[in-house]
Amino acid sequence: MSELAGRSAAELAALLAGGEVSAREVTQAHLGRIRATDERVGAFLRVLDADALAHADDIDRRRAAGEALGPLAGVPLALKDILCTKGVETTCASKILETFRPPYDATVVRRLRDADVVVLGKTNMDEFAMGSSTENSAFQRTANPWDLGRVPGGSSGGSSAAVAAFQAPLAIGTDTGGSIRQPAAFCGVVGVKPTYGLVSRYGLIAFASSLDQVGPFARTVTDAALLLGAIAGHDPLDSTSIPEAAPDVVGGLERGVEGLRVGVVREFMAEGMDPGVRARVDEALSRLEKLGATLVDVSLPNAGYGIAAYYLIAPSEASSNLSRYDGVRYGLRVPGETTEEMMARTRDAGFGPEVKRRIMIGTYALSAGYYDAYYAQAQRVRTLIIRDFDQAYAQCDVLVGPTTPSTAFGFGDKTDDPLAMYLNDVYTVPSNLAGAPAMSLPVGLDEQGLPVGLQIMAPILGEAVMLRAARALEADLAFDPAPRGTNALEGVQA
Amino acid sequence: MSTDVATRYEAVIGLEVHVELNTATKMFCSCAIDFGGEPNVRTCPVCLGMPGSLPVVNREAVAAAITLGLALGCAIAPSSQFHRKNYFYPDMPKDYQISQYDVPICLGGSLTVATAEGERRIGITRVHMEEDTGKSLHVGTSGRIHGADYSLVDYNRAGIPLLEVVSEPDVRTAEEARAYLTELRAIVLALGISDARLEEGSMRCDANVSLRPVGREAFGTRVEVKNMNSVRSLGRAIEYEIARQADLLDSGEAVVQETRHWNEDAGTTSTLRAKEEAFDYRYFPDPDLLEVAPAPAWVDEIRARLPELPAAARERLAGLGLPPERAATVVAAGLAAKLDEAVAAGAAAPEAANWLANEITGWCAERGADPSAAPIGGADLAELTGLVADGTLSTKLAREVLLAVLDGEGSPRAVVAERGLEQISDTGELERIVDAVIAEQADAAQRVRDGNDKAIGALVGAVMKATQGKANPALVNDLLRARLHA
Numbered sequence: 001m002s003e004l005a006g007r008s009a010a011e012l013a014a015l016l017a018g019g020e021v022s023a024r025e026v027t028q029a030h031l032g033r034i035r036a037t038d039e040r041v042g043a044f045l046r047v048l049d050a051d052a053l054a055h056a057d058d059i060d061r062r063r064a065a066g067e068a069l070g071p072l073a074g075v076p077l078a079l080k081d082i083l084c085t086k087g088v089e090t091t092c093a094s095k096i097l098e099t100f101r102p103p104y105d106a107t108v109v110r111r112l113r114d115a116d117v118v119v120l121g122k123t124n125m126d127e128f129a130m131g132s133s134t135e136n137s138a139f140q141r142t143a144n145p146w147d148l149g150r151v152p153g154g155s156s157g158g159s160s161a162a163v164a165a166f167q168a169p170l171a172i173g174t175d176t177g178g179s180i181r182q183p184a185a186f187c188g189v190v191g192v193k194p195t196y197g198l199v200s201r202y203g204l205i206a207f208a209s210s211l212d213q214v215g216p217f218a219r220t221v222t223d224a225a226l227l228l229g230a231i232a233g234h235d236p237l238d239s240t241s242i243p244e245a246a247p248d249v250v251g252g253l254e255r256g257v258e259g260l261r262v263g264v265v266r267e268f269m270a271e272g273m274d275p276g277v278r279a280r281v282d283e284a285l286s287r288l289e290k291l292g293a294t295l296v297d298v299s300l301p302n303a304g305y306g307i308a309a310y311y312l313i314a315p316s317e318a319s320s321n322l323s324r325y326d327g328v329r330y331g332l333r334v335p336g337e338t339t340e341e342m343m344a345r346t347r348d349a350g351f352g353p354e355v356k357r358r359i360m361i362g363t364y365a366l367s368a369g370y371y372d373a374y375y376a377q378a379q380r381v382r383t384l385i386i387r388d389f390d391q392a393y394a395q396c397d398v399l400v401g402p403t404t405p406s407t408a409f410g411f412g413d414k415t416d417d418p419l420a421m422y423l424n425d426v427y428t429v430p431s432n433l434a435g436a437p438a439m440s441l442p443v444g445l446d447e448q449g450l451p452v453g454l455q456i457m458a459p460i461l462g463e464a465v466m467l468r469a470a471r472a473l474e475a476d477l478a479f480d481p482a483p484r485g486t487n488a489l490e491g492v493q494a
Numbered sequence: 495m496s497t498d499v500a501t502r503y504e505a506v507i508g509l510e511v512h513v514e515l516n517t518a519t520k521m522f523c524s525c526a527i528d529f530g531g532e533p534n535v536r537t538c539p540v541c542l543g544m545p546g547s548l549p550v551v552n553r554e555a556v557a558a559a560i561t562l563g564l565a566l567g568c569a570i571a572p573s574s575q576f577h578r579k580n581y582f583y584p585d586m587p588k589d590y591q592i593s594q595y596d597v598p599i600c601l602g603g604s605l606t607v608a609t610a611e612g613e614r615r616i617g618i619t620r621v622h623m624e625e626d627t628g629k630s631l632h633v634g635t636s637g638r639i640h641g642a643d644y645s646l647v648d649y650n651r652a653g654i655p656l657l658e659v660v661s662e663p664d665v666r667t668a669e670e671a672r673a674y675l676t677e678l679r680a681i682v683l684a685l686g687i688s689d690a691r692l693e694e695g696s697m698r699c700d701a702n703v704s705l706r707p708v709g710r711e712a713f714g715t716r717v718e719v720k721n722m723n724s725v726r727s728l729g730r731a732i733e734y735e736i737a738r739q740a741d742l743l744d745s746g747e748a749v750v751q752e753t754r755h756w757n758e759d760a761g762t763t764s765t766l767r768a769k770e771e772a773f774d775y776r777y778f779p780d781p782d783l784l785e786v787a788p789a790p791a792w793v794d795e796i797r798a799r800l801p802e803l804p805a806a807a808r809e810r811l812a813g814l815g816l817p818p819e820r821a822a823t824v825v826a827a828g829l830a831a832k833l834d835e836a837v838a839a840g841a842a843a844p845e846a847a848n849w850l851a852n853e854i855t856g857w858c859a860e861r862g863a864d865p866s867a868a869p870i871g872g873a874d875l876a877e878l879t880g881l882v883a884d885g886t887l888s889t890k891l892a893r894e895v896l897l898a899v900l901d902g903e904g905s906p907r908a909v910v911a912e913r914g915l916e917q918i919s920d921t922g923e924l925e926r927i928v929d930a931v932i933a934e935q936a937d938a939a940q941r942v943r944d945g946n947d948k949a950i951g952a953l954v955g956a957v958m959k960a961t962q963g964k965a966n967p968a969l970v971n972d973l974l975r976a977r978l979h980a
Contacts, residue, residue, distance in 0.1 A: 083546070084544075084545065084546045090545070090546075092545070097545065100545065102539070102544065102545070102546065103539060103544070104539050104544070104547075106546055201546075201548060202546065202547070202548050203546040203547070204546055205545040205546045206545075206546065206782075208781075209781035209782050210781035236550065237548060237550060238548050238550075239548065239549065239550050239551065239782060239783050239784050240781075240782065240783075240784065316778060317778075317781055319580075319776075320578050320580050320590050320776070320778070323580060323582065323588065323589030323590055324543045324545070324587065324588045324589050325545075326582060326584070326589055328584045328647065329542060329543070329544075329587065330544070330545075339584055339645070340582070343582055343584075363776065366580070366776035366777075366778055367774050367776060368774045368776075371776075371777075371778070375778055
């Protein structure tokens with residue numbers, strides 16, 4: 001592996017700013033790493049070599065001309081294939097969008113380009129972000145770099161795997177019910193789901209509009225904060241975008257946790273958690289205490305209903321959001337005798353089984369006569385969960401618990417049991433339902449050598465305190481992000 | 495309704511009117527609103543429903559909704575919501591329509607309409623905002639979706655803001671329905687929020703029609719009738735539907751709840767969708783949009799800016815000496831402002847109104863133009879009526895002058911000068927012509943002398959012909975009588 005591919009985004013940014021390396025060198029190093037490893041990892045659906053190098057050359061030229069560039073200028077990034085990129089296929093890992101080339105850039109993509117972050121390519125994911133293992137991709141399997149026989153988590157598994165495999169120091173994912181945090185936990189990287197509305201959804205292909213949020217992956221907390229800073233902020237094209245200025249998430253990172261009240265969510269520590277996960281989470285809690293934080297026992301009594309509410313709200317919104325894939329305007333079209341037949345055939349051929357399952361659940365939940373019992377009831381649960389969080393935050397500054405009940409599982413382990421797959425999201429969905437920020441921080445390995453993620457949650461727009469706590473713990477843990485699985489990836493010269 | 499049917503059944507009619515707004519941009523994106531041109535040029539990722547695109551509410555459209563709500567006496571909801579109405583249709587880009595559902599922006603108003611039996615107050619249930627669909631073109635012999643070889647879709651219209659005005663089931667006759675639609679259209683025109691053309695679909699009306707035996711409280715089974723594209727077809731469709739339902743009830747059959755299509759040429763309705771085929775729209779609040787919560791100060795500002803409404807305008811014009819019918823025509827055509835201009839410039843209101851309601855409206859109708867935008871100013875109209883009043887122009891010549899003004903030839907005086915159209919009121923010149931005519935038409939002259947006064951018409955006609963219509967007819971009459979009865 002090239003030495004450059006092992007560096008963090010902050011380190012690369014410093015080298016680039018100091019003129020010690022060029023953006024072309026940094027880009028080439030990562031493209032080389034992708035070429036050397038991605039046959040086995042399968043993180044990328046599409047590598048944009050030419051575009052990335054052209055952008056890097058442009059950055060180098062402008063830097064040489066003395067132009068002031070952003071803090072992340074020349075740093076490479078992997079982009080989940082759910083964000084629209086002008087003129088470049090954006091598929092959501094679905095056959096129905098296999099040929100879709102958007103005529104516009106997502107706001108996040110535009111902000112990344114404005115910041116001169118170099119997009120290396122588009123990453124694999126569960127089709128339309130529906131899944132927890134990336135096995136629902138219509139195109140390819142993505143392996144967990146820590147153990148190539150295991151899943152990277154999902155739905156943003158391509159992005160988390162790319163960062164864990166040192167193919168990119170930064171990646172963008174999206175999180176509707178845990179799709180950033182769960183793969184971050186499985187891949188031993190940092191993943192942040194920001195406050196709903198902090199990052200624009202314009203150009204993010206919708207799964208569940210009231211829950212979807214774009215966020216960063218990185219190998220360090222600082223890198224994640226830097227990337228979040230680059231993409232956050234109001235966007236007039238997204239009505240749900242928060243109008244206030246984004247909080248400074250980088251400035252106070254090193255302030256420590258002295259005096260911080262850390263709430264330990266009783267319900268998340270109770271049952272269903274693997275012992276290996278439990279051990280690492282307990283250790284992280286003691287470290288936080290040692291660092292000066294006060295641990296507070298708190299309860300989210302309604303969080304247990306989160307999964308049920310989530311699996312009504314998300315499919316309901318999805319059933320409507322995915323209606324537009326009808327073969328009329330773009331993407332796949334399978335001809336039929338009538339318009340209805342064409343639409344039905346297109347959707348039948350274009351959507352995978354999990355997407356169809358959720359469209360059916362959502363269509364049912366919204367039907368006349370069932371709306372109140374399902375969708376409306378789920379929204380009431382959502383209100384109760386928000387209230388639970390409000391009460392918890394009256395006693396503490398951040399909440400902690402495990403990100404997932406288990407570490408990464410093997411391919412095929414849960415594909416026959418959708419419910420078991422859904423339960424992966426049990427600790428992550430409450431934050432989506434509340435619209436509040438949450439992240440996963442790697443806190444060590446279980447007895448199988450697989451990474452364990454600690455989830456840190458904060459109140460709405462509490463990203464700064466959340467990341468500060470994560471940074472303090474990260475410094476204390478000194479977690480080595482080099483995946484054991486990279487043994488299999490090593491020996492390959494980039 | 496025939497009197498026969500009316501003695502047995504009472505019709506219960508509710509009307510749903512869609513008004514396409516003339517805002518600068520579409521409901522949820524910044525595409526321009528315009529008509530004509532190449533298909534799919536006024537589109538963007540948002541109104542094409544591209545993956546990842548998001549809607550943003552057009553403030554101008556909300557203002558128009560509030561304006562109409564206030565004009566109809568509705569309460570403006572402090573907070574209203576957009577829902578998604580889900581159904582698959584190729585001309586609907588997202589396969590759902592963003593529309594308001596159970597929390598619309600305007601609630602509970604009324605509209606008073608004039609009928610032969612006097613005024614009737616029709617309740618307004620609600621006014622809500624939604625977006626328009628695109629237009630499908632079915633290529634094939636039938637021109638309809640069934641049996642088409644292929645279809646093309648133009649999304650230029652997709653996303654244009656619509657207001658839907660839903661009445662209470664207070665309408666009882668086709669006449670009331672026509673009066674309601676006419677009055678609503680006049681209000682919309684007065685507010686300037688739409689060009690409200692029924693023929694072109696910028697205003698559309700559906701009718702829910704049911705019958706119940708006279709004296710019964712409970713409603714009968716309701717049928718929705720669509721595709722009426724004029725006030726007249728609305729009336730015809732309702733009359734047809736009442737007769738059809740009465741026949742069914744008379745013969746002991748049940749009316750089937752369904753949606754029916756009005757066939758303008760055949761003058762009949764036919765089944766479009768049975769109740770069982772009705773869509774389950776799976777309404778739910780659109781998570782991409784926030785509540786619409788207009789600030790009370792903004793609503794007050796809009797209220798303060800409301801223009802004069804048609805009812806008030808009619809009353810005012812009647813006060814200027816216009817017969818009620820004429821006042822109604824002028825207001826309905828959106829010509830009150832032009833009349834005011836003419837009166838301000840010195841015209842007598844009834845005369846100016848005559849020109850507006852007849853010649854000017856007719857000229858516009860021939861060209862499919864909006865009478866309120868007729869290319870003649872109030873000052874020109876006042877000049878024209880002045881030229882008639884002072885005897886410079888006969889009514890016939892005035893008409894010619896008016897048409898020339900409308901065709902852009904300049905002011906009435908300029909046209910008169912250019913074409914040499916002054917009426918001949920010079921007694922000396924006319925006397926010579928009158929004498930010549932009496933000499934030529936000795937027979938007719940003799941009949942007049944013998945006391946057959948009607949025979950004078952032929953002589954007047956001959957004088958007018960000889961002067962190419964420029965003689966002052968009253969003066970010609972006087973001169974002829976003076977000569978023949980001397």
